[in-house]
Structures are given as C-alpha cells and as structure tokens.
Amino acid sequence: xxxxxxxxxxxxxxxxxxxxxxxxxxxxxxxxxxxxxxxxxxxxxxxxxxxxxxxxxxxxxxxxxxxxxxxxxxxxxxxxxxxxxxxxxxxxxxxxxxxxxxxxxxxxxxxxxxxxxxxxxxxxxxxxxxxxxxxxxxxxxxxxxxxxxxxxxxxxxxxxxxxxxxxxxxxxxxxxxxxxxxxxxxxxxxxxxxxxxxxxxxxxxxxxxxxxxxxxxxxxxxxxxxxxxxxxxxxxxxxxxxxxxxxxxxxxxxxxxxxxxxxxxxxxxxxxxxxxxxxxxxxxxxxxxxxxxxxxxxxxxxxxxxxxxxxxxxxxxxxxxxxxxxxxxxxxxxxxxxxxxxxxxxxxxx
Amino acid sequence: xxxxxxxxxxxxxxxxxxxxxxxxxxxxxxxxxxxxxxxxxxxxxxxxxxxxxxxxxxxxxxxxxxxxxxxxxxxxxxxxxxxxxxxxxxxxxxxxxxxxxxxxxxxxxxxxxxxxxxxxxxxxxxxxxxxxxxxxxxxxxxxxxxxxxxxxxxxxxxxxxxxxxxxxxxxxxxxxxxxxxxxxxxxxxxxxxxxxxxxxxxxxxxxxxxxxxxxxxxxxxxxxxxxxxxxxxxxxxxxxxxxxxxxxxxxxxxxxxxxxxxxxxxxxxxxxxxxxxxxxxxxxxxxxxxxxxxxxxxxxxxxxxxxxxxxxxxxxxxxxxxxxxxxxxxxxxxxxxxxxxxxxxxxxxx
Numbered sequence: 071x072x073x074x075x076x077x078x079x080x081x082x083x084x085x086x087x088x089x090x091x092x093x094x095x096x097x098x099x100x101x102x103x104x105x106x107x108x109x110x111x112x113x114x115x116x117x118x119x120x121x122x123x124x125x126x127x128x129x130x131x132x133x134x135x136x137x138x139x140x141x142x143x144x145x146x147x148x149x150x151x152x153x154x155x156x157x158x159x160x161x162x163x164x165x166x167x168x169x170x171x172x173x174x175x176x177x178x179x180x181x182x183x184x185x186x187x188x189x190x191x192x193x194x195x196x197x198x199x200x201x202x203x204x205x206x207x208x209x210x211x212x213x214x215x216x217x218x219x220x221x222x223x224x225x226x227x228x229x230x231x232x233x234x235x236x237x238x239x240x241x242x243x244x245x246x247x248x249x250x251x252x253x254x255x256x257x258x259x260x261x262x263x264x265x266x267x268x269x270x271x272x273x274x275x276x277x278x279x280x281x282x283x284x285x286x287x288x289x290x291x292x293x294x295x296x297x298x299x300x301x302x303x304x305x306x307x308x309x310x311x312x313x314x315x316x317x318x319x320x321x322x323x324x325x326x327x328x329x330x331x332x333x334x335x336x337x338x339x340x341x342x343x344x345x346x347x348x349x350x351x352x353x354x355x356x357x358x359x360x361x362x363x364x365x366x367x368x369x370x371x372x373x374x375x376x377x378x379x380x381x382x383x384x385x386x387x388x389x390x391x392x393x394x395x396x397x398x399x400x401x402x403x404x405x406x407x408x409x410x411x412x413x414x415x416x417x418x419x420x
Numbered sequence: 421x422x423x424x425x426x427x428x429x430x431x432x433x434x435x436x437x438x439x440x441x442x443x444x445x446x447x448x449x450x451x452x453x454x455x456x457x458x459x460x461x462x463x464x465x466x467x468x469x470x471x472x473x474x475x476x477x478x479x480x481x482x483x484x485x486x487x488x489x490x491x492x493x494x495x496x497x498x499x500x501x502x503x504x505x506x507x508x509x510x511x512x513x514x515x516x517x518x519x520x521x522x523x524x525x526x527x528x529x530x531x532x533x534x535x536x537x538x539x540x541x542x543x544x545x546x547x548x549x550x551x552x553x554x555x556x557x558x559x560x561x562x563x564x565x566x567x568x569x570x571x572x573x574x575x576x577x578x579x580x581x582x583x584x585x586x587x588x589x590x591x592x593x594x595x596x597x598x599x600x601x602x603x604x605x606x607x608x609x610x611x612x613x614x615x616x617x618x619x620x621x622x623x624x625x626x627x628x629x630x631x632x633x634x635x636x637x638x639x640x641x642x643x644x645x646x647x648x649x650x651x652x653x654x655x656x657x658x659x660x661x662x663x664x665x666x667x668x669x670x671x672x673x674x675x676x677x678x679x680x681x682x683x684x685x686x687x688x689x690x691x692x693x694x695x696x697x698x699x700x701x702x703x704x705x706x707x708x709x710x711x712x713x714x715x716x717x718x719x720x721x722x723x724x725x726x727x728x729x730x731x732x733x734x735x736x737x738x739x740x741x742x743x744x745x746x747x748x749x750x751x752x753x754x755x756x757x758x759x760x761x762x763x764x765x766x767x768x769x770x
Contacts, residue, residue: 220741
C-alpha cells in the first residue's frame, strides 16, 4: 500500500475541514486506491505536533493544544530530517512567511500543496523558481485552489497548454465573495450591510478590502496569465476600482465600513444604473494578448455571467481548439468545504 | 529527462491529430516539463511500425505504409518484450478487439490511455477488473475522453469522489453530434439532411444510429455512474428513443436515411411542438439514486441547456459540497482536435 505522509500547517476553516475529509475518507482510500494518508505533523500559529506513526484524527485539536511551541524553523527541519518518502507539506494559511518556506521543502523532495496565493502571485522570479525546482527535483508543487477553490481551473488550463492549445482570451468572475455581495445587494440590503454579512459568513478575506479593492481577483488573474505563459507582474493587471478613492486608503475595517456606509448613495446609483437597462453588476476579470484587467461591469441578460448565483465563479477559456464556443467551468468558488476538497485532490495527485 | 514511450494503435482522425500535437509540442515539453515523448510504435488495421529510437514524426504515414503486416499479437508481444520504463499503450480506435487487450498491457506495467469507450461500458466485471489490476500494478488506465472528449469530466468526478463528496445527481448533454443535429435542424434543413451533414463532417459515429438511438449517450452515462460508484450494467440506463421504431431496426445507413426521410413530418412535429412553447429540443442524460435515463426533452428558456451551441456538451454535478448550485463543465464535446488533446493530457499524467 502506498503511503503519503502529510505535514500540515494551518488548521483554521480550510485546515480543519481538510482533516475532517481525510478522516472520513480513510477507509475508502485504502480500499479503492490502495492508499494510506498519514498525518505526521500539524501546526498552527502557536503549537506544533509530530507523530511518526500518524496522528490519530479523533481529537487532534486537544492533542495539538498540548503540543510543543511552534517554531517555524524547527517544524521545517524536523520534517526534512524525517526524510520520509512521499512527504507533502500542506499550507492552509494565508501567511507570507509560510509561503517563503516552499523552496526549502521542494529542494528536499517534499511536495508542496497549498491554497495560499502569495507565492504564485509574488514577483515572477519567485513563481518561476518554484516551478523550476519542482520540475528539476521531480517534486510536485500544486496550488489548484489558488483560483476557483475546488474547481478544476489551473489543471484544465495546464492540460490545454501542455497539449499545445493556444489561449486566445480568458473571461471570468473569480471572486465568490464579490459575486455574493453584488447578488444580494439591494436598496434595502445596503452595500455596507452585505459586506458585513459576507465578512461574518467567512466568504471574504479577513480584511474585506483585499476583495473589494480587486486585489484578490488581480492576483488570481496574474496566476492564470503566468500559467498561460506570460512573465507578468502584478502591475500588468489593470485594476479599475469601483470603490470611492477614500475607501481604498482606509486603515482598518471599521474605517472602511463607515466609509462604505457614507457612500450608500453612490452604491445605490451603481445598482440603479444597471437595473435601468435590465443588467446586473458583476465583477469581471479579463485576459487577452498578454494583458489583464479587473473591473465592475454591467452584464447583459444574454451573457453567461448574468445568471451566476451565490458564491459561484465562472471561467471561460477561448482557445484555438475551443474556438467558436469557449470551454467553461462554473461552480462555488469560495467556502471551506470546496477549498479543502481541492487541497485534498492535489494531495491525491502526489 | 523523463522519457515516456508510446505504442499507438489507430491513426485515423484522432490518432493523426495526436501525432501532430505531439510533434508540435516536442520542444515545449522538453524545455518546460523536462519530458521526452518517444513514439516507439504505430499501427493501423493493416500495418505496424516499431523503432526503439523513436519514430520521426515527419512523414510517419509513408513509413507506416512500408511497415510490417499488423498482427495484433505480435504488436502486443513486441511492446511487452521491449520492457521499456514508462510505456504507454494508446488506443485511438473504436475496436472491441483492441479494447480486449488492455489487461495484458496493464499486467505488464504498461499504462493504457484510450478514447475507446468499449472497455469501460462493457460488462461491469470487465470495467472493475481493469480498475483493479491498474491499482494493483500501480499502472494508470486513463480514459478521460470517454465522456465529453477533451473536457475534464471524468477527472473532476474522480476528484470529487476520492475527496469524499457525495454526488446527488448528474444532468448532462453528452452527445456533441445530437446537439449539432438538433441545433441545426429546421423545417428547411430537414432532419435526415442534417444527419447526413453531421455524418459527412465526422461529428457522428461511423454508424450514426449509435448516436441517434441514444446508445452512445447511454454508454457515457453508464461510465459516469460507475465512476460515481454504482455497479451498473447498460440495462440500468433507460433509453427512451425519439426515433420511430422502424428506424431502430434498420440494417444499414442507407436504409436508416431513407426511413428518416419518410419520417420527415414526425420530426417536424417534434420541432414545432417545442417551438410553440418557446422551447428547444435537447438530448438529455440524467442520473439520480443509482438510476440513469436518456431521452429527448423540450428545454425551457431559463435552463442552462437552452443556449448550448454547436457540438457542445454540458455536465452539471449536483453534489453535497456543490449543493445549491452545481459544478458545471461545458464546451465542445466532439471533434478530433479536442479529443486528441484529451488523450494527450492523459499521456502527460503518466
């Protein structure tokens, strides 16, 4: 039986759900895939826990609480020293420090699976180096959940590119949280209230400005453009913000919320203008001829984006082979269960 | 550099296009994936050609013409005797005989990649055995193109299942040829004429009755149901045929064509009835609670299937995690370039 050894950092929403899914699937994987997933290590910001025999997933929370103090270097060196075959470092955080550790793992033949977008949307040379050492060391570096959570976006794009298709353009709605916000925003449910609700439901980044400013979508589009083959930097993705300028320079969520409330009439006007011509507001990412753009658009009834419900994402790939009609992928693009399931699928590719 | 050694049977529409794509991508794969694809053997119904150093893909047609007589057993034994690492048998045919050879290859650690649906829609025990020996021998058996050509359908479903999602239901249009036929059929462009056109364009199976009868779609839905985990046989997929009975028992394409022509008024009536209530005719496959069905439906303007253009396929997965809104995959589901690209992607997974 094949064994995959997991070293998991980050046990918040996504990490907890991942552990839950691994526990539930244990028997299935052994029986159907002849595969044993062993969680060798867990860590959060405070604690870390190692068990070479595999951490029992009943009651991992209390065991982790009683664990050692988490010193990142110790976690890393311990993982590397163990030198287990089929080792995978799993990053469920949004941490810049953790993202900076990937290369140390890959160089030691430890695969990296992550939903953290920071490494892939960092400077091009950081992204390129990780891809290069991954191929050189025959050690997977997988990040399907960077775009569209559990939707098969990056892998589908990779398959198109590797088999020689040419991408003519990409049109997408890549923010589950913004889609939720614009779908539920009305004159009664004012914009600031819906933002607050989306934040409380865990649909936005901890700092909702990352979503509202378009930064999060720009990062995703940057990653797609790099997968297509462009050596783009974040400045190559043009963000046309729909937020009033003063909201963009706010320094805390409280300040942002108060500014959004003050701009109530402006947001209502955006909505009214769209409604007048029977259109809907959608936050759209587009990529063509090496150039990306991110902005709020009024979408016509006949467009595929019009009926995009809930927290859904949609991606249209117009390619040489999918010429007249694009290849389309659509579905929930945010939420811990679909994100964890995408991380899980990446682990199973090792 | 990793080498993958290919033994390719079937060099018709899909096979030729695959060789073309491999040739075009040679440099890219070496540079970007550190991968060398070597075509060691080619065969069609008449001839076979082996070159342990790799067949040069310029002028493979004439080289194959001058090759040895193709005796299937010799092709198989020669492939097995070479015992090359990372060997892949690629089947681009629709042949039952070739499909019966897969297990011999897999048992000798030669991976199998195929767009041929016969093995996976054969008796359950045939399908199950291939899956079992593939896992036991750690030798991939891949058939993404069995459903939706190059669209990522089977792999997406596998990821959902392996990571523990539960499939509540599947709704799909799985026949690119029937979608083309019903999209282009009008009172002027009579049904039989559009079938003839689709046949001439290579969109249908060589015998269009396989498409028109619903057999091809039933096979695809059977394969999806098995991937979900049901031990179904083809009889478990109920086909409600839209063809008049006499068409189903026709013995040749000429006879079928003449019967379709005679049924002109019947087909026009189907179309008129749908149009009266602003609906469109779509050939729909559905799966729920272990049971599959295939039939022609009148589709409402608000349904995701309504605007399905050209030869497109669409698959909606309603699952536990994609609950309110389904995970949707849409795009061209027929044609040699997208099918070859799906076969190519499977090869790159080895």
